Amino acid sequence: MAAQKSTLLRNGLIVTMDNHERLLRGDILIENGVLTQLGQVDKKNATTIIDCSNLILLPGFIQTHTHLCQTLFRGQADDLQLLPWLQQKIWPMEASHDAETMRISARLGIAEMLKSGTTTIQDMGSTHHYDEIFEEARQTGIRINGGKCMMDFAETVPDYLLEDGKSSLQESERLIKTWHGTENNRLRYSMAPRFAVSCTTHLLAESAAMARQYGCNLHTHASENRDEIALIEKRENSRNIDFLHKYGFTGEDTTLVHCVWLNEHEKDTLHDTHTSVAHCPASNL
Structure with a gap:
């Protein structure tokens, strides 16, 4: 069975594009190509961590x-x-x-x-x-x-x-x-x-x-x-x-x-x- 791969995008400015059009400072966890968590994410859950402190994270x-x-x-x-x-x-x-x-x-x-x-x-x-x-x-x-x-x-x-x-x-x-x-x-x-x-x-x-x-x-x-x-x-x-x-x-x-x-x-x-x-x-x- 293939090992699960996860990437944590940490501390970015997130443009959520949700119904309330929120902008928030936080993390995004990606597991096997799927965004699974948004907000404050425990870094222990990630195999790769990317510092996004100076980046804007938004949908493609x-x-x-x-x-x-x-x-x-x-x-x-x-x-x-x-x-x-x-x-x-x-x-x-x-x-x-x-x-x-x-x-x-x-x-x-x-x-x-x-x-x-x-x-x-x-x-x-x-x-x-x-x-x-x-x-x-x-x-x-x-x-x-x-x-x-x-x-x-x-x-x-x-x-x-x-x-x-x-x-x-x-x-x-x-x-x-x-x-x-x-x-x-x-x-x-x-x-x-x-x-x-x-x-x-x-x-x-x-x-x-x-x-x-x-x-x-x-x-x-x-x-x-x-x-x-x-x-x-x-x-x-x-x-x-x-x-x-x-x-x-x-x-x-x-x-x-x-x-x-x-x-x-x-x-x-x-x-x-x-x-x-x-x-x-x-x-x-």
Whole structure:
């Protein structure tokens, strides 16, 4: 039987984030990765003691939208609008990843977030090599909701990233069965069609159904750019949020990312369905 490991964070200024928003000077005991005591803790209970007298102890930050697959692309073509940025820069670079470079990209992105106090992330990958991202999350200890992105609409997706819808769903299901709920539920899967522009209605509907079958979240981009919205209006005769709502991409289990260009009806839809929105100021301002 493995020996119990415990760490005592001693005499720190604790930001509790409890219902009373208390700040207190005290200790935190961590046993086998679980916070078990807060307050004044007997140091005899700890195998490791860390003096936190000059430190602030607070819950880890949560990053609600990341692309660990894009860490190495930072600063590329920041002067381009969304669709040219994707088509000319990001998609070709994503396609160039092999398993090793995907691991490096994920490792660097996770290290940067952990260093700045982020301990939980929601991530969207590329169409391939998502096992590598989960493996890096497993090794580093970060908590992740993540999944491969899905792209099967031939008219808008380049050949080098274009998936067959059935194969994309099968790969997502394999990843769910491999990773979802592992590491004491620290690693969880999110179904992640990239955005309405890159997906068929079949893929969207089946993704939503699969997420609910396995108890996963839904995670996609929406209404980040007016050209994106115009494409959906022309193709589907629908506003972006209405289109996603029709195929199951609203609800308490759904995060829509950006949502910059919404009309009042779309805002009401998100409110009424309790859909979460992840704003990205650094991307959109």
